[in-house]
Amino acid sequence: MDNAVTLDFIKPLLAELSSAFLNFHRELLFSQAALVEKSEGRQYQPYELLNLSLNDERFVWLKNFSDLILKIDIITDDKENKPYDAQAIVTEIKNLITGQSSPDYNRAIKADTTLMLSLGEVRKALTKLETVLKNK
Numbered sequence: 001m002d003n004a005v006t007l008d009f010i011k012p013l014l015a016e017l018s019s020a021f022l023n024f025h026r027e028l029l030f031s032q033a034a035l036v037e038k039s040e041g042r043q044y045q046p047y048e049l050l051n052l053s054l055n056d057e058r059f060v061w062l063k064n065f066s067d068l069i070l071k072i073d074i075i076t077d078d079k080e081n082k083p084y085d086a087q088a089i090v091t092e093i094k095n096l097i098t099g100q101s102s103p104d105y106n107r108a109i110k111a112d113t114t115l116m117l118s119l120g121e122v123r124k125a126l127t128k129l130e131t132v133l134k135n136k
Contacts, residue, residue, distance in 0.1 A: 008081065009132075010086055010132060011134075013125070013128055014072055014089070015072075015121070016128070017072065018076060020122045020124070021065070021072070021125075023121065024097075024121070024122050025062065025069060026114075026120050027114070028065065029059070029062055031111070031114075032058065032059055032104075032108060032113070033049050034112075035111065036056070036058055040051060040112075051115070053057065061068040062100075064096055064102075065096060068089070068092055068093065072076050085095075086129065087133055090126060090129060090133070093126060094099060094126065
């Protein structure tokens with residue numbers, strides 16, 4: 001982990017990024033749920049959607065988003081300030097939001113243009129963090 005940082009002033013930027021990324025993930029989840037509901041001609045109750053999001057193969061592509069949110073939250077909540085690779089997190093998020101590894105993500109973005117607003121917030125938070133990392 002040669003890019004490891006423990007700088008406290010980066011944590012608020014990571015928290016801001018996590019918040020934007022969480023909101024984007026939530027919107028992706030709702031968008032995917034709407035597609036599933038439309039294809040099946042029914043509406044799911046919230047607990048059914050939770051079950052689908054955890055167990056249905058049509059939602060598997062969102063797991064990478066969930067895992068990364070968890071990773072960021074562990075870092076921002078860490079009271080011991082263990083070193084972490086902030087640049088690796090930036091790279092992971094960029095890979096996810098550019099759709100390099102998921103045709104499902106690309107379909108979702110094309111199908112629901114309202115996602116672009118929350119995606120813009122993720123990009124803005126990423127840019128702030130990258131600027132600080134370049135100048136550290």
